[in-house]
Amino acid sequence: MDVSASVKTDVKTHNGMIRPDTFRVIAGPCTVESYEQFVASAKAVKQAGFEYVRGGAFKPRTSPYSFQGLGEEGLKILSEVGGDLGLKVVTEVMDPYDIELVMEHAEILQVGARNMANFSLLRRIGAAIAGTDHGVVLKRGLSATVEEWLLAAEYITAAGGDNVVLCERGIRTFETSTRFTLDLSAVIVAKRLTDLPVIVDPSHAAGRRDLVVPLSKASVAAEADGLMVESHHEPQEALCDGEQALPVEALMGLKDVLQPFAGAMGREVI
């Protein structure tokens, strides 16, 4: 039996981020720490054969005393490096006041799990990106149901936003061996209910790099349309979430590792 026949692989965004019959990989460091660090990590993403780089300029950290990101300086590094290497930039926006600024430096605005239910932010993003090629990666809240996640996306689209991509990033459960529990059922349910593409962030879900590749393979099988993984050229030195970042060698092999699984689902890893 051809497994791919039962899989919805024809979803897409109008800005080309998600294309039918493909599996989109977004990679990059948790945070932009410096020009040198980001350019090294971004070059690895490019060399690994991927077109979208991620990196945080504004970081929603659990503690207000943890490193909060470089802010506008980080955004400038993102757009400069992205432009030089021909990579599209995905970065988080946390504050409604920063939406326009982030749009100047990034193609894709990420809404983090902690802001999924910040409906005024979602509405403003929807209105700001209306009629543009900018897209949104909407992460699922740490304890949000699929229904709540889809309704959050609706806030963006109802305000005129397009190119919304849902991102499953693990939910809070009693399990402590992983940081969160990756809920792959939610990927399938969301895809059955809507036409929105759904990608998976196995890095934040697992919180440890040894699970990232196996969970990425599982995401392909669970009908996800793509992946957002953290990677760093020097994970041990990373200012944030180093233990979950894929080192360069692992990132280089990712496309080849995933392609057989993607192929079985009728997709090409891009």
Next chain:
Amino acid sequence: MTDARMQEKIQELRERVDEVDRELIRALNERARVVQEIATIKAEAGIPIFDPKREEEILQRAVEYNEGPIYDSSMRDIFELILHRIRDIEIQRGEYQR
């Protein structure tokens, strides 16, 4: 009321409850069948099942029609469950497993 008379009365009322339940079950399945027809048309047109605007209209109408003694908020909860359980049947049907 004697004990025997009371038992008889309860029995009578329970039979009415059972009758209403049968009617509810019949009506719910009829509702599910009509929703299936809509879902089939939607699947052919490539329209997603998730339609929160329409759901909200249905939930508001359930409250509007409600004359009590069931609380409006409870009627909304009951209808939300009905909508979602019937929707669950739809997302498991072949049309959506392309």
